Amino acid sequence: MSSPPARPTLITVARLAGVSVASASRVLTGGQATPEMDRRVREAATALGYVPDMAARSLRARRTSQLAFAVPDVGNPAYVAMMRGIESVTRESGYRLLVQSTGGDIAEEMSVIQGLGQRYVDGLIIVPIRITDELLRALAVTAAPIAVITSLPDSVPVDNVRTDSVLGVSLVVKHMLASGRRAFAMLNGPTDTVPGAERIRGFEAAVDVAGLRPVAVESASDFTYAAGLDAARTLLTRCQPDAIVCGNDLLAFAMIRALREHGLDVPGDVAVAGIDDIDLAEMHLPSLTSVSLESGARGQLAARMLLDRIGNPDLPPRREKVLPRLVVRESA
Amino acid sequence: MSSPPARPTLITVARLAGVSVASASRVLTGGQATPEMDRRVREAATALGYVPDMAARSLRARRTSQLAFAVPDVGNPAYVAMMRGIESVTRESGYRLLVQSTGGDIAEEMSVIQGLGQRYVDGLIIVPIRITDELLRALAVTAAPIAVITSLPDSVPVDNVRTDSVLGVSLVVKHMLASGRRAFAMLNGPTDTVPGAERIRGFEAAVDVAGLRPVAVESASDFTYAAGLDAARTLLTRCQPDAIVCGNDLLAFAMIRALREHGLDVPGDVAVAGIDDIDLAEMHLPSLTSVSLESGARGQLAARMLLDRIGNPDLPPRREKVLPRLVVRESA
């Protein structure tokens, strides 16, 4: 009747090696030690199969080696790309990554930010899609460093990674103009979101610069395919554009399908472009012309900024901008 | 010159409330206490903005309230769906979710499993795509409960969630036979993976049952679109099938594009179907007929199994099977 073998701790290791726990800890955490000391401790550790306990280490060292990513919608491939970018950085830096879906819900986002007080992560990367005063206030006094992926007002002293969707949209519009299109329409997502607002602004500005007026602007209730399908059908009952810019790639796919339902060819009759350049843009038939907002790169950048700040909390707030890039394919 | 306000601990709260730390702890963790005691502690806690420290709690309680999901490839939407399923369960159970990409690499998977000894999570959900003896051995003696999403040999006493891709493939083949197709080909993924092996097996069996022989079988080097494109082109130089079953939806998208390059219409000239029924299957043109392997449901199931086991480690190992479901769309 033997009790299960107790999990080896640093004390066990030190005892077997015949040294103090302090020395054992030093050796194992890469401190200074004589070769002999080093050898004895390591041998004892491997002999016992010692593995450090992260909970104890976190408590004592006041760091978890974990980062959190609060994402609006894991169903959106653009955010998945962002997550991959983040993961690539955390992985090589020895951090673990925690994923939390917010559903784009402010209350959820607030609760994630508040939750930082629990100290279960050393930092947070968050992508809010609506910016409220409440959120800005919360961002100002977080219990752990935060990096925000969105355009924050300059007055908010928080690290953030921006993109320029206004410029991005203008790239598409110019491209469509160059191929002779004149009747522009937009199928956007909800305009009370940061991306939705910026994209419609960019669209109207770009069309205006060309001396034109949009023939239609429709907003889907969400940046999803299903919502896009409804809005796209509505849009097509109202007018017949020859160029349609969509708020993101999922909406563009919906638009293309709706056009086909109307017997219209893409890009023959109508040019269609999306935003985000998700992986599927290339796989789609026709393949989708899209503006890459470099989601992966933005994720990486945010992760690096966050790690930098964790390493040095007194750094001044940083704002980095990532430039959009037009990817021309078959649809426009 | 004031020092930054010290973070409130349970001691601070107890002191302000004029009670012992034990009482404070009891109230806050939902123990027994007189209404008066309860009130005083809570008031003190909110007054101070007290938030429990997870590291300390984890160390003391010997649980982290965290689960890990080791996924082969976050770029594959099927795994993203799985992740969403898992997240929905962890979220409502008060667990946090940690995501670790393995890239389908055995060494990575092993290291994740070994890493369990660090006790940074209470359990792990893993999706190995290759099963080796080394892996099976590691699975047998883990430092924390594991749930595996794949078909494990019955001899391995580990909770696992299975699917029946053999049955799944037969569903597609039958459907294609019913629409008069006879010249069957398969564009599979790597056959040294569990999914790859099962799917080719199912395909050959189903075709055989119909008294036919496949006109071609091609394996892509990976379950990705890019790899699929190469393999699809190769396949088409060799033969002209009128029905093509693909190892997953991404491969199917590649197949459809390759067919179009050859001037062939889907489904007019050739019927194409995929496996996994990812979200994009519906968005594609033509929309993709696919076998749903219920990734989301499998994720949920695995998460629930894992939580059950964490709650009761002495449970006998469970194996659950999720049935495939044919989703007929335009491509076949």
Add this chain to the structure above:
DNA sequence: TTGTACGCGTTATCAG
């Protein structure tokens, strides 16, 4: 019902 006191496994400080 409430309080005291200890231990969870580490790391860091400070003497030697």
Add this chain to the structure above:
DNA sequence: CTGATAACGCGTACAA
């Protein structure tokens, strides 16, 4: 360079 020891913040026997 090494060792003894004090925290880190919390939960829970055990005693009152």
